[in-house]
Amino acid sequence: MFHKNLKPFPKNFFWGASTSAYQVEGAWDEDRKGLSVMDMGKHPEDVTDFKVTSDHYHNYKEDVALFAEMGFKAYRFSIAWTRIIPNGVGELNPKGIEFYNNLINELIKYGIEPIVTMYHFDLPYELHKKGGWSTRDSIDAFENYAKVLFENFGDRVKYWLTINEQNMMILHSNAMGLIPKESSNPLKDTYQQNHHMLLAQAKAMKLCHSMLPNAKIGPAPNITSVYPATSKPEDVTAASNWNAIRNWLYLDIAVYGRYNNIAWSYLEERNATPEILDGDIEILASGNPDFIAFNYYASATVAHSEMGEKAGNSLGDQQVVVGEEGVYKGVSNPNLEKTEFGWEIDPIGFRNTLRDIYEKYALPLIVTENGLGAFDKVDENGEIKDDYRINFIKKHLEQAQLAITDGVELFGYCPWSAIDLVSTHQGCSKRYGFIFVNREEFDLKDLGRIRKKSFFWYKDVITSNGEKM
Ligand code: BGP
Numbered sequence: 001m002f003h004k005n006l007k008p009f010p011k012n013f014f015w016g017a018s019t020s021a022y023q024v025e026g027a028w029d030e031d032r033k034g035l036s037v038m039d040m041g042k043h044p045e046d047v048t049d050f051k052v053t054s055d056h057y058h059n060y061k062e063d064v065a066l067f068a069e070m071g072f073k074a075y076r077f078s079i080a081w082t083r084i085i086p087n088g089v090g091e092l093n094p095k096g097i098e099f100y101n102n103l104i105n106e107l108i109k110y111g112i113e114p115i116v117t118m119y120h121f122d123l124p125y126e127l128h129k130k131g132g133w134s135t136r137d138s139i140d141a142f143e144n145y146a147k148v149l150f151e152n153f154g155d156r157v158k159y160w161l162t163i164n165e166q167n168m169m170i171l172h173s174n175a176m177g178l179i180p181k182e183s184s185n186p187l188k189d190t191y192q193q194n195h196h197m198l199l200a201q202a203k204a205m206k207l208c209h210s211m212l213p214n215a216k217i218g219p220a221p222n223i224t225s226v227y228p229a230t231s232k233p234e235d236v237t238a239a240s241n242w243n244a245i246r247n248w249l250y251l252d253i254a255v256y257g258r259y260n261n262i263a264w265s266y267l268e269e270r271n272a273t274p275e276i277l278d279g280d281i282e283i284l285a286s287g288n289p290d291f292i293a294f295n296y297y298a299s300a301t302v303a304h305s306e307m308g309e310k311a312g313n314s315l316g317d318q319q320v321v322v323g324e325e326g327v328y329k330g331v332s333n334p335n336l337e338k339t340e341f342g343w344e345i346d347p348i349g350f351r352n353t354l355r356d357i358y359e360k361y362a363l364p365l366i367v368t369e370n371g372l373g374a375f376d377k378v379d380e381n382g383e384i385k386d387d388y389r390i391n392f393i394k395k396h397l398e399q400a401q402l403a404i405t406d407g408v409e410l411f412g413y414c415p416w417s418a419i420d421l422v423s424t425h426q427g428c429s430k431r432y433g434f435i436f437v438n439r440e441e442f443d444l445k446d447l448g449r450i451r452k453k454s455f456f457w458y459k460d461v462i463t464s465n466g467e468k469m
Contacts, residue, residue, distance in 0.1 A: 014411055114157050369416040434455040
């Protein structure tokens with residue numbers, strides 16, 4: 001829809017940016033931190049230098065000062081479960097609690113709202129060894145961890161995110177190490193783990209409301225509009241299939257406490273429905289989010305897939321367009337450009353996604369990731385001219401403003417990432433930050449911080465509340 005008069009970004013809009021603990025902190029084995037699954041060699045090379053990442057643990061003051069200089073109103077970061085409870089359950093680690101107290105206090109000193117992800121891919125390795133999300137014990141462990149977080153930080157943290165991109169962990173379960181090797185029905189195992197995570201999330205949301213009546217909590221999946229490749233009705237059905245399995249399964253449970261019917265029938269057909277115990281449905285219904293946080297990088301385009309047709313052998317679409325026979329077939333969208341890492345660029349898809357989510361769930365929305373990974377280079381003047389990133393974010397913000405004008409209640413935008421960090425899939429050279437970290441893949445150099453061109457641009461955007469882009 002065309003709008004002649006754009007609504008402004010709301011007053012008190014949470015302009016900020018995001019990071020996650022294992023990607024930015026470093027100090028992976030310091031001050032009694034326990035090991036997480038992400039510390040256990042999921043990176044390109046299992047070398048210690050790599051795990052230093054951006055060494056934010058030792059530089060958080062300098063980093064927060066830079067965030068403040070950019071004018072951040074909010075900062076979305078994750079707490080490493082293993083810093084707080086090294087084994088996932090049991091003894092607490094006062095040094096870990098101290099670190100996050102310091103970080104939170106430093107943010108508050110500058111008037112930056114802390115938005116905390118409780119769990120961003122980094123399950124404690126000790127829990128993983130005991131079966132991870134396959135066992136219901138992990139639900140209790142997460143609830144206990146949530147209680148510790150609320151007790152220690154709830155006086156200052158008002159915005160909580162439960163689990164980062166649970167849908168991507170499930171859809172890329174092989175890559176995320178969720179599937180036990182001996183499994184005879186990996187899909188069923190995966191969705192059993194999914195069910196347990198959903199229960200853990202519901203319990204955490206309920207607990208948050210009872211312990212911290214003034215706080216707000218919500219899920220943080222990766223959501224994207226799914227387009228049919230053509231107007232062929234079969235392609236539209238395929239898009240609806242993938243929408244249900246990829247997106248709505250997660251939000252229907254978080255918001256309404258019920259399984260999406262299309263996703264459920266997909267699981268039934270494959271003998272992969274999770275075991276649901278008495279009381280589970282009540283637990284799912286008892287956890288109500290106050291808002292929906294979501295990550296958006298690119299849209300997805302799919303076509304009809306016949307049975308017997310090779311449509312890809314795994315689920316997931318963020319970087320690799322795949323599919324599943326008889327369900328959908330991922331195709332590349334000829335209308336879109338791609339990043340140098342092959343991710344499609346679709347700012348209009350961002351508006352479509354905002355509209356889809358809000359229309360379905362009518363809850364306030366916050367964007368907790370969106371951004372462009374690139375091989376940034378320091379030029380001969382010591383500057384990083386990342387105009388491509390400015391262009392990317394600008395185009396997405398323009399669409400966000402259109403969505404606001406459409407009536408979508410959007411209360412924050414926290415792109416990925418505040419500062420350069422280790423990418424989940426592609427090492428340190430794939431950079432996303434407004435702040436450059438002077439290191440290379442396997443050479444730590446001085447880890448110095450350099451403001452990129454996008455730093456100054458974003459600062460102006462924030463100061464003008466989005467008027468000056
Ligand atoms: C999201 C994750 C982030 C981040 C981002 C970019 O799925 O939540 O942790 O890594 O993707 O992905 P990548 O680092 O692989 O480019």
